[in-house]
Amino acid sequence: MTIESREASGQDTRSHFKETTYLEAIREAMWEEMKTDPAVFIMGEDVGAYGGAFKVTEGFLDEFGSSRVIDTPISEAAIVGAAIGVAHMGFKPIVEMQFIDFIAPAFDMIVNFAAKVRYRTGVGASLVIRGPCGGGAHSGPFHSQNVESYFANVAGLKMVAPATARDAKGLLRAAIRDPDPVLYFEHKFLYRRVKEMLPTDEEILVPLGVARTHRTGSDLTVVTYGAMVHKAADAAERIAEEDGAQIEILDLRTLRPLDSEAIIQSVRRTGRVLIVHEAPRFGGFAGEITAQLCEEAFEFLDAPIRRVTALDTPIPYSPPLEDYYLPQTDDIVKASRWLLAY
Amino acid sequence: MASLTREELRDLYRHLLLTRGLEERLERLFKQGQIVGGLYRSLGQEATAVGSAFALGDDDWLAPSIRDMGALLVRGLHPREMLLQYMAREGSLCGGKDNTTHFTIPELGLLGPISPLGTQLCVLNGVALAFRLRGEPRVCMTYLGDGASRTGASHEGLNFAAVQRLPVIVILEHNRWAFATRSEREAAVEDWVDVAAAYGVPAASVDGNDVLAVYDAAREAVERARRGEGMTLIVAETYRMIGHAQHDPQHYVPKEELLEWRGRDPLARFQSYLLESGFESRAALAVVKEGVRTLLDTAVDDALAALMPEPEEALAGTFAGDAAAVPWTRRTHVYPDLAHSAMPS
Numbered sequence: 004m005t006i007e008s009r010e011a012s013g014q015d016t017r018s019h020f021k022e023t024t025y026l027e028a029i030r031e032a033m034w035e036e037m038k039t040d041p042a043v044f045i046m047g048e049d050v051g052a053y054g055g056a057f058k059v060t061e062g063f064l065d066e067f068g069s070s071r072v073i074d075t076p077i078s079e080a081a082i083v084g085a086a087i088g089v090a091h092m093g094f095k096p097i098v099e100m101q102f103i104d105f106i107a108p109a110f111d112m113i114v115n116f117a118a119k120v121r122y123r124t125g126v127g128a129s130l131v132i133r134g135p136c137g138g139g140a141h142s143g144p145f146h147s148q149n150v151e152s153y154f155a156n157v158a159g160l161k162m163v164a165p166a167t168a169r170d171a172k173g174l175l176r177a178a179i180r181d182p183d184p185v186l187y188f189e190h191k192f193l194y195r196r197v198k199e200m201l202p203t204d205e206e207i208l209v210p211l212g213v214a215r216t217h218r219t220g221s222d223l224t225v226v227t228y229g230a231m232v233h234k235a236a237d238a239a240e241r242i243a244e245e246d247g248a249q250i251e252i253l254d255l256r257t258l259r260p261l262d263s264e265a266i267i268q269s270v271r272r273t274g275r276v277l278i279v280h281e282a283p284r285f286g287g288f289a290g291e292i293t294a295q296l297c298e299e300a301f302e303f304l305d306a307p308i309r310r311v312t313a314l315d316t317p318i319p320y321s322p323p324l325e326d327y328y329l330p331q332t333d334d335i336v337k338a339s340r341w342l343l344a345y
Numbered sequence: 346m347a348s349l350t351r352e353e354l355r356d357l358y359r360h361l362l363l364t365r366g367l368e369e370r371l372e373r374l375f376k377q378g379q380i381v382g383g384l385y386r387s388l389g390q391e392a393t394a395v396g397s398a399f400a401l402g403d404d405d406w407l408a409p410s411i412r413d414m415g416a417l418l419v420r421g422l423h424p425r426e427m428l429l430q431y432m433a434r435e436g437s438l439c440g441g442k443d444n445t446t447h448f449t450i451p452e453l454g455l456l457g458p459i460s461p462l463g464t465q466l467c468v469l470n471g472v473a474l475a476f477r478l479r480g481e482p483r484v485c486m487t488y489l490g491d492g493a494s495r496t497g498a499s500h501e502g503l504n505f506a507a508v509q510r511l512p513v514i515v516i517l518e519h520n521r522w523a524f525a526t527r528s529e530r531e532a533a534v535e536d537w538v539d540v541a542a543a544y545g546v547p548a549a550s551v552d553g554n555d556v557l558a559v560y561d562a563a564r565e566a567v568e569r570a571r572r573g574e575g576m577t578l579i580v581a582e583t584y585r586m587i588g589h590a591q592h593d594p595q596h597y598v599p600k601e602e603l604l605e606w607r608g609r610d611p612l613a614r615f616q617s618y619l620l621e622s623g624f625e626s627r628a629a630l631a632v633v634k635e636g637v638r639t640l641l642d643t644a645v646d647d648a649l650a651a652l653m654p655e656p657e658e659a660l661a662g663t664f665a666g667d668a669a670a671v672p673w674t675r676r677t678h679v680y681p682d683l684a685h686s687a688m689p690s
Contacts, residue, residue: 075508076501084501088471089474091451094475101413108497115464121662124447
């Protein structure tokens with residue numbers, strides 16, 4: 004119901020809010036889309052009876068039945084393949100990767116079939132592949148990865164990495180409605196740690212391809228996404244308190260299509276930029292963003308472009324090793340101070 | 346034994362002729378430099394594709410392999426479309442963006458494969474899933490070569506179709522060669538029909554060079570799938586009588602083996618059957634041949650007259666609605682309003 008129609012009907016125009024976790028936001032987006040669009044359904048490993056490894060789809064089987072919540076064999080290529088075919092026929096499948104690391108067995112289906120099918124044949128595939136990414140939960144090399152760079156060089160894919168509950172909900176809804184394949188990376192560290200008051204009586208829809216200013220500032224731009232938005236915010240608060248400088252944080256939200264213009268405009272204003280991501284450094288998104296800034300904002304820069312990223316190693320298991328591997332708030336503070344002093 | 350009408354038998358013959366004739370024209374065009382990429386013929390195994398596709402209804406779907414020209418023609422593809430596709434011309438099925446049988450035409454129930462093998466089975470499973478979700482009695486058919494059936498995607502796709510009891514018919518074309526590797530080095534089974542046991546599905550083995558035997562086996566499987574009884578695997582025993590593609594002189598194939606299989610040529614066999622059984626006269630078959638020749642003559646002339654695509658077409662169509670989009674790579678500068686970045690264009 005729109006505000007106008009509520010006013011016309013004399014109803015309370017104040018929004019109702021409910022505390023919602025990042026995980027609940029993902030659930031709600033799928034639940035609401037499945038309620039309103041019979042073409043939307045879920046496929047994946049243990050998504051039905053068990054409710055998903057992280058319980059994201061708990062209760063879906065009871066509500067929607069086994070034809071719309073399909074437990075599959077452990078066959079990531081077959082699952083993604085079936086999603087492409089069923090999408091050709093007008094359905095809007097949501098595929099869950101139990102951990103986003105397991106997207107690797109489906110790589111061929113994604114990069115060679117899903118990504119290229121519209122370009123080659125004119126017949127598109129509206130589908131979402133979502134799954135828990137990221138480290139910090141001490142899950143070792145195969146349950147902690149960030150895979151966006153694997154797909155960054157493939158035309159035909161959209162990629163989303165929300166940092167907030169609101170964006171988790173709004174971006175997933177937009178991804179489900181998008182006519183092309185969308186990879187949706189949900190950060191497992193944020194699932195139950197991020198909680199926000201979200202309106203219950205308004206549709207949250209966040210368009211793909213539009214970055215969000217998480218914090219405004221005039222001295223330095225931090226370009227980041229996913230769980231690193233929160234570490235960057237902690238760093239910015241510390242810098243503001245201890246150094247008196249104001250950091251602007253740009254949360255990319257969508258990685259492809261990349262909101263290049265938002266990045267360029269912010270950096271042209273602040274003149275300094277730090278790019279932070281949880282994926283390894285070599286060949287990461289920071290490299291592409293750096294290149295774009297060199298092409299479009301070089302003469303506005305007052306300092307070299309710097310990156311804070313994970314190490315160029317696999318993700319280790321033991322907590323001290325993993326903590327060392329992952330970018331930390333201290334790393335962002337240190338790099339920010341270096342840039343501000345330059 | 347197939348219960349086909351005389352008209353249907355003639356149609357089968359016509360499609361066998363058309364398949365071989367079209368591939369012969371393509372080979373000639375290849376030698377004239379008119380084919381842009383590789384050319385993959387189905388010489389010797391035409392009956393497998395034609396006979397199986399003949400068992401489908403108009404509303405069903407089919408995903409060919411690269412060597413199933415006959416199945417495409419049975420589904421209603423015009424030879425001119427195939428010529429334009431191989432010649433990479435403007436207005437071809439992939440608009441010049443992809444080659445061979447890689448096109449998808451929903452109106453004809455055709456799903457294009459891609460080069461990594463077995464993947465089209467996984468995607469076709471989704472089409473079959475859509476039929477089941479909508480409660481439609483439609484079925485899907487696809488092909489795997491003996492080599493293609495060994496990929497992970499093939500195993501996953503076969504298993505997925507079996508577990509989900511999808512209305513899918515898989516024709517395993519045992520044509521003895523995967524490029525230059527013998528099928529004995531692709532799988533350790535003696536009888537390829539045994540692979541079906543791993544998926545718990547019914548299977549049949551059939552003489553792939555006998556178009557009526559292929560049709561019979563396919564029809565039974567199609568009916569089973571339509572009744573909701575799930576997937577069937579059909580192993581068609583056949584032989585690839587030509588190299589993998591035009592560049593391959595097939596020197597690795599023993600001559601006596603080729604001679605032996607030449608005696609089982611599917612087109613000659615069916616022609617003899619029609620004549621000896623009295624279904625057709627030589628004069629009637631001559632009329633069919635003449636019709637096919639005229640059709641192909643015109644198709645080749647039309648295709649040769651078609652233009653090549655405009656270079657900028659390369660930009661269009663990656664995403665929905667981006668036909669006119671100019672990507673980052675082609676911009677000389679992004680912010681022409683700012684003097685500092687204005688470059689001579």
